[in-house]
Amino acid sequence: MIGLSIPNINVNIGKIVLNNPLVLASGVMGTSPTLLERVALAGAGAVTAKSCGPEPRAGHPNPVMVEWEHGLINAIGLTNPGVEEEVHLLKEAQEKLSPLKIPLIASIFAGTVEAYGQVARAIVAAEPDMIEVNISCPNVQDDFGLPFAADWRSAADVTRSVKRAVGDIPITVKLAPNVPDIGRIAQAVVEAGANAITAINTMPGMLINADASRPVLFNCSGGISGPALKPIALHCVTEIAQAVEVPIIGTGGVLTGRDAIEMMMAGATAVGVGSALWYRGPDAFELIKAEMIAFLEQHNYRSVDEIIGKVHKA
Amino acid sequence: MKGGFEIKQVQKLFWVNQTTCWLSLEGPIDAQPGQFVMIWLPGIGEKPFSIASMDPFCVLVVGVGTFSHALQKLSGGDPIWVKGPLGHGFSVDGQRLLLVGGGYGSAPLLPLAKAARAQNSQVLVCLGAQNSASILLSDAFENLGFQVSVTTDDGSRGQKGLVTSIVEQALQASDFDTLFACGPVGMLTTLAKICCEHQLDYQLSWEAHMRCGLGLCGSCEVPQTFDPSLPVGWLACYDGPVFRKRW
Numbered sequence: 146m147i148g149l150s151i152p153n154i155n156v157n158i159g160k161i162v163l164n165n166p167l168v169l170a171s172g173v174m175g176t177s178p179t180l181l182e183r184v185a186l187a188g189a190g191a192v193t194a195k196s197c198g199p200e201p202r203a204g205h206p207n208p209v210m211v212e213w214e215h216g217l218i219n220a221i222g223l224t225n226p227g228v229e230e231e232v233h234l235l236k237e238a239q240e241k242l243s244p245l246k247i248p249l250i251a252s253i254f255a256g257t258v259e260a261y262g263q264v265a266r267a268i269v270a271a272e273p274d275m276i277e278v279n280i281s282c283p284n285v286q287d288d289f290g291l292p293f294a295a296d297w298r299s300a301a302d303v304t305r306s307v308k309r310a311v312g313d314i315p316i317t318v319k320l321a322p323n324v325p326d327i328g329r330i331a332q333a334v335v336e337a338g339a340n341a342i343t344a345i346n347t348m349p350g351m352l353i354n355a356d357a358s359r360p361v362l363f364n365c366s367g368g369i370s371g372p373a374l375k376p377i378a379l380h381c382v383t384e385i386a387q388a389v390e391v392p393i394i395g396t397g398g399v400l401t402g403r404d405a406i407e408m409m410m411a412g413a414t415a416v417g418v419g420s421a422l423w424y425r426g427p428d429a430f431e432l433i434k435a436e437m438i439a440f441l442e443q444h445n446y447r448s449v450d451e452i453i454g455k456v457h458k459a
Numbered sequence: 460m461k462g463g464f465e466i467k468q469v470q471k472l473f474w475v476n477q478t479t480c481w482l483s484l485e486g487p488i489d490a491q492p493g494q495f496v497m498i499w500l501p502g503i504g505e506k507p508f509s510i511a512s513m514d515p516f517c518v519l520v521v522g523v524g525t526f527s528h529a530l531q532k533l534s535g536g537d538p539i540w541v542k543g544p545l546g547h548g549f550s551v552d553g554q555r556l557l558l559v560g561g562g563y564g565s566a567p568l569l570p571l572a573k574a575a576r577a578q579n580s581q582v583l584v585c586l587g588a589q590n591s592a593s594i595l596l597s598d599a600f601e602n603l604g605f606q607v608s609v610t611t612d613d614g615s616r617g618q619k620g621l622v623t624s625i626v627e628q629a630l631q632a633s634d635f636d637t638l639f640a641c642g643p644v645g646m647l648t649t650l651a652k653i654c655c656e657h658q659l660d661y662q663l664s665w666e667a668h669m670r671c672g673l674g675l676c677g678s679c680e681v682p683q684t685f686d687p688s689l690p691v692g693w694l695a696c697y698d699g700p701v702f703r704k705r706w
Contacts, residue, residue, distance in 0.1 A: 172675075173675045173677075174674070174675060174677050174692070174694075175677065176676070176677030176678070176680070177677065177680055177692070179680065179682070179683075179691050179692040180677050180680060180692040180694075181692075182691050182692060183690070183691050183692025183693075184692070186691070195677065204670075206504060207497075207499075207504050207505035207506070207670060208464075208497075208499055208504075208505040209670050209671055209676065210462075210670075210671035210672070210673055210675065210676065211462060211463055211464060211542070212460050212461070212462025212463045212673070213460070213463055214460070217462070217673070217675075219671065219675070219676075221670070221671070221676050224670075224676070224678075354464065354501070354540070356466050356538060356540075357466075357501035357538075357540065359501040359502060361464065361499075363504070363505075419675070420675070422674060422675060423462065423673045423674060423675055427674075427697070427698070
């Protein structure tokens with residue numbers, strides 16, 4: 146009866162079991178316990194909360210997000226309530242997600258290596274299943290300077306600082322695409338203790354409106370997501386997969402089941418989903434999942450595991 | 460690409476009262492009643508506005524802050540940038556409709572009333588505001604041939620009190636198929652309770668702090684404490700602004 150059974154789409158990120166490979170990407174909808182619950186109920190295999198830092202941040206004034214021909218661009222500016230409040234929100238989220246068996250990934254950022262460790266130590270109290278270390282937000286350079294993801298040494302320093310603070314909770318480090326050698330940075334953070342890699346963050350970009358003769362976003366530059374990001378993400382995930390052995394949460398421009406399959410073939414174990422919630426609506430997770438299953442069936446795969454890193458094996 | 464900005468020319472401004480004006484733009488907009496747009500003024504900001512008329516495309520601008528005052532200083536021929544139409548609007552369900560507007564919440568009810576007129580529905584409009592000057596668009600609803608009942612907090616026009624009290628009276632007096640409303644959160648919460656008691660279908664347009672307007676930033680979540688019938692994690696810009704409840 147094997148030929149008639151539905152392909153298995155469970156994946157493991159280390160010890161964490163996901164009932165499907167799709168992970169809500171950080172920064173999208175994950176601002177409250179109820180929104181995280183909503184996305185879990187909508188079919189995500191895991192959910193990532195919006196990144197939180199040491200202090201509350203209002204973020205940038207509008208416009209903060211616009212669609213353009215080949216994607217979205219945003220500069221929300223890491224709006225968050227600060228770690229103290231975030232711990233309460235994540236605890237509440239965890240109470241809602243645990244019965245659903247949907248893992249919760251917290252996400253943190255900070256301005257210094259030490260502050261990363263402090264935020265991480267505080268977040269442990271919420272008992273998230275994993276902590277994403279966001280060292281790559283492209284939209285806060287005025288406040289925080291060059292992202293830590295730009296240099297393998299500072300990326301490793303942050304990773305070590307967080308790792309020391311979190312005990313047994315696994316961490317994933319979110320990398321930036323705009324670096325000359327992402328594989329080298331992945332190696333450095335894995336050597337420093339990262340249990341997984343999330344790749345990639347949005348790509349820095351800018352839209353200018355000619356009629357207005359101004360940048361469209363209030364922050365001028367922003368992060369590009371959506372279809373334009375996919376080939377960049379596939380390239381980065383491929384380089385990371387060749388450089389390290391840890392699981393990769395491949396993120397960037399995944400709108401369809403085929404996109405997700407391609408990301409896994411590049412070497413991702415799980416797949417981040419964000420902008421798809423705009424392009425495909427609230428059913429994005431179920432649609433992408435169904436398309437993945439249809440692809441696997443059509444090509445006689447019994448388990449989604451079989452496609453992970455397939456392009457490197459061919 | 461409804462999530463990107465499109466340049467539009469201002470046609471004219473028409474003052475409704477001391478603080479409020481109609482802003483009409485060139486051409487029509489293809490939208491449902493109750494949908495909204497984000498308007499961008501480069502260098503000033505970007506804010507959501509209900510569509511108050513589809514043909515010509517108009518919004519109602521109440522002067523409450525820097526952005527709305529900047530809009531009110533525009534004149535014919537000036538450019539503005541519009542993203543949308545966004546969100547999900549009203550649908551004319553039923554033959555006997557009760558429309559309830561609080562303050563400038565009457566704006567998105569006007570295109571709904573026009574659609575109801577086209578379908579020969581019976582419509583009662585209840586408008587409430589702080590005072591006589593803040594009752595907006597009552598003549599526009601009357602011009603469509605609909606009866607308009609008014610309440611004001613200070614009694615300067617119509618019945619003194621809250622609009623929800625005349626809604627209760629209307630529901631005692633007649634049967635309605637659906638209640639439609641837009642206005643402050645407190646008014647909508649009360650109306651949701653009233654509709655629940657009467658098992659009356661309703662469509663409420665919720666206001667919330669919108670930032671991205673595309674459903675991704677999570678700013679405009681409307682909690683179930685405002686209306687227990689709302690689904691968990693309901694976003695005004697993405698799932699709404701109109702929430703439809705059928706019993």
